[in-house]
Amino acid sequence: MQRYSGFGLVKHAFGHHENWERQWRNPVPKKRYDVIIVGGGGHGLATAYYLAKEFGVKNVAVVEKGWLGGGNTARNTTIVRSNYLWDEAGRLYNHSLDLWKGLSQDLNYNVMFSQRGVLNLGHTLQDMRDIQRRVHANRLNGIDSEVVTPQQIKEIEPALDISSRARYPIMGASWQKSAGVARHDAVAWGFARGADALGVDLLQNTEVTGFKIRDGKVLGVHTNRGDIEAHTVGCVAAGNSGVLANMAGIKLPLESHPLQALVSEPLKPILNTVTMSNHVHGYISQSDKGDLVIGAGIDGYLGYGQRGSYPTIEHTLQAIVEMFPMFSRVRMNRQWGGIVDTCPDACPILSKTAIKGLYFNCGWGTGGFKATPGSGHVFAASLAKGEMHPIAAPFSIDRFHTGALIDEHGAAGVAH
Amino acid sequence: MFYIFCPYCKEHREEEEFHARGQAHLMRPADPDNTTDEEWGDYLFFRNNPRGIHHEMWVHSVGCRKFFNITRNTVTYEILETYPMGEQPTITADIPSVRHEQGVQAADGGWQTVGARPESKALNEETSS
Numbered sequence: 001m002q003r004y005s006g007f008g009l010v011k012h013a014f015g016h017h018e019n020w021e022r023q024w025r026n027p028v029p030k031k032r033y034d035v036i037i038v039g040g041g042g043h044g045l046a047t048a049y050y051l052a053k054e055f056g057v058k059n060v061a062v063v064e065k066g067w068l069g070g071g072n073t074a075r076n077t078t079i080v081r082s083n084y085l086w087d088e089a090g091r092l093y094n095h096s097l098d099l100w101k102g103l104s105q106d107l108n109y110n111v112m113f114s115q116r117g118v119l120n121l122g123h124t125l126q127d128m129r130d131i132q133r134r135v136h137a138n139r140l141n142g143i144d145s146e147v148v149t150p151q152q153i154k155e156i157e158p159a160l161d162i163s164s165r166a167r168y169p170i171m172g173a174s175w176q177k178s179a180g181v182a183r184h185d186a187v188a189w190g191f192a193r194g195a196d197a198l199g200v201d202l203l204q205n206t207e208v209t210g211f212k213i214r215d216g217k218v219l220g221v222h223t224n225r226g227d228i229e230a231h232t233v234g235c236v237a238a239g240n241s242g243v244l245a246n247m248a249g250i251k252l253p254l255e256s257h258p259l260q261a262l263v264s265e266p267l268k269p270i271l272n273t274v275t276m277s278n279h280v281h282g283y284i285s286q287s288d289k290g291d292l293v294i295g296a297g298i299d300g301y302l303g304y305g306q307r308g309s310y311p312t313i314e315h316t317l318q319a320i321v322e323m324f325p326m327f328s329r330v331r332m333n334r335q336w337g338g339i340v341d342t343c344p345d346a347c348p349i350l351s352k353t354a355i356k357g358l359y360f361n362c363g364w365g366t367g368g369f370k371a372t373p374g375s376g377h378v379f380a381a382s383l384a385k386g387e388m389h390p391i392a393a394p395f396s397i398d399r400f401h402t403g404a405l406i407d408e409h410g411a412a413g414v415a416h
Numbered sequence: 417m418f419y420i421f422c423p424y425c426k427e428h429r430e431e432e433e434f435h436a437r438g439q440a441h442l443m444r445p446a447d448p449d450n451t452t453d454e455e456w457g458d459y460l461f462f463r464n465n466p467r468g469i470h471h472e473m474w475v476h477s478v479g480c481r482k483f484f485n486i487t488r489n490t491v492t493y494e495i496l497e498t499y500p501m502g503e504q505p506t507i508t509a510d511i512p513s514v515r516h517e518q519g520v521q522a523a524d525g526g527w528q529t530v531g532a533r534p535e536s537k538a539l540n541e542e543t544s545s
Binding site: 301309401 | 418431461465470490492
């Protein structure tokens with residue numbers, strides 16, 4: 001792998017940038033791998049990367065039915081934060097945030113992680129009580145988080161309407177300074193390039209059509225490019241996890257919904273941070289390119305269509321104009337939808353299954369992007385050792401039968 | 417935008433008048449005190465999540481406020497039928513060809529939908545789901 005550097009950039013400038021190396025190979029599937037990852041999005045590629053880099057499992061294939069990072073990795077609003085309420089979730093997302101901080105250096109790929117902070121607004125007394133509770137819980141877990149007043153909010157984000165004239169006046173917010181945004185495509189590409197350099201086979205246009213299972217053990221997968229053997233298979237397929245589970249005869253407590261986002265025409269820099277509001281139900285940030293990146297809730301019904309409904313767009317933009325009246329005449333450029341696999345307790349599933357060697361990493365619902373490196377890291381550790389990593393263990397699928405749910409509906413709040 | 421036929425109001429109305437309320441035909445365990453954790457968890461949390469034909473419950477929340485069921489394709493978003501509570505769907509994933517035989521109108525680009533239950537008597541006979 002050619003390492004990227006400033007000198008390299010200068011060197012390639014002399015060659016008119018025509019001699020850059022391909023970022024990853026396009027290999028022919030082998031007959032056998034030690035581990036197969038189904039799903040070549042951010043989480044799947046991160047899993048493969050950490051398997052090869054930290055856990056010494058290099059004979060790995062990532063099987064992807066489309067192209068790398070073409071699903072929710074390319075469709076989210078790129079928010080990274082870790083201010084979750086419960087200890088288990090806090091640990092998981094904070095582990096991820098720690099990895100984000102060194103990710104560009106680790107991957108030798110600029111993921112443009114920008115810690116510009118996240119505001120979660122409160123508009124009612126109950127909002128403020130919830131925010132205080134969550135901030136206290138965060139601080140006990142070592143997550144930087146504080147409660148800020150409307151005046152402090154105005155200093156952080158001058159464009160916000162904090163006046164009492166608003167329909168839902170802002171009473172305060174929680175503020176996580178170390179949170180931020182990252183460049184979503186670069187995350188997938190960086191992990192893909194890193195994994196490929198360590199010998200992982202990235203098999204694109206390879207669709208899993210079934211699992212080879214005998215005596216309760218997984219022996220491999222059937223694909224449209226032939227059968228591939230492996231005694232460990234990790235499924236990281238987001239919205240299509242349920243479809244995979246069906247092939248293996250397993251039921252997951254997931255429902256797949258469209259979640260949509262919009263970007264506006266590019267504007268001069270106006271937003272300093274990421275602003276989210278559970279109450280008026282919307283969130284917004286500004287990309288380095290200048291577009292406002294906007295999102296809100298999922299469509300209420302099941303759907304695999306990768307598009308959202310018009311009523312949801314309307315509600316989303318109402319929320320944005322409520323928070324930032326000055327954006328009322330900004331024109332929207334593009335709108336799209338991704339399929340999120342929502343879990344009843346708004347927490348993911350990282351789990352073994354009844355079939356030996358078959359693991360699922362799914363249920364990230366509306367907030368999976370922020371967890372990309374952390375999810376990949378703990379899932380890789382679990383696949384390598386055959387035992388769930390301590391951070392991943394509470395997210396077992398068993399919790400839906402034991403009742404040990406991790407209810408993060410408050411912190412997950414507005415979809416993100 | 418869905419254009420949904422309410423089987424009680426007997427009219428097509430816009431999606432915003434309705435709310436989706438999840439999988440249809442869920443049965444509460446007959447004897448809740450004697451269900452195992454497994455059965456109770458399955459009832460509370462585990463849902464069908466098909467890529468294709470799905471039966472779901474909707475409520476006409478700003479109309480007649482009654483619940484009814486929709487058979488819908490979750491990929492094309494085509495609404496295949498709507499029917500009142502207590503009735504069984506005539507179109508299921510097992511017999512998707514039924515709708516072709518009986519001439520249910522095809523969706524236009526997946527957005528335009530046909531909600532009315534076809535008039536044909538044969539269609540209204542119960543089929544196993």
